[in-house]
Amino acid sequence: MAIDISQYKCEFCGKTATNILFAAFVCDDPECIEKARITRGGPGGHMKRKAEGKPIIPEEVNDE
16 A cells, blocks of 8 residues: 555645655755654664663654
């Protein structure tokens, strides 16, 4: 089953989403894409947190 991305909003600005990047629905705005990268920790961010002895899921995300 395919996902219709246009049914979702950008998680950072609220515009219609056009992509799923760094496990987030985002629009084409480079600022929103950068926010998604920072929030996720970049490619491999979860492994970086694991190597540092931190939980893989960031605490601020897990609290929601």
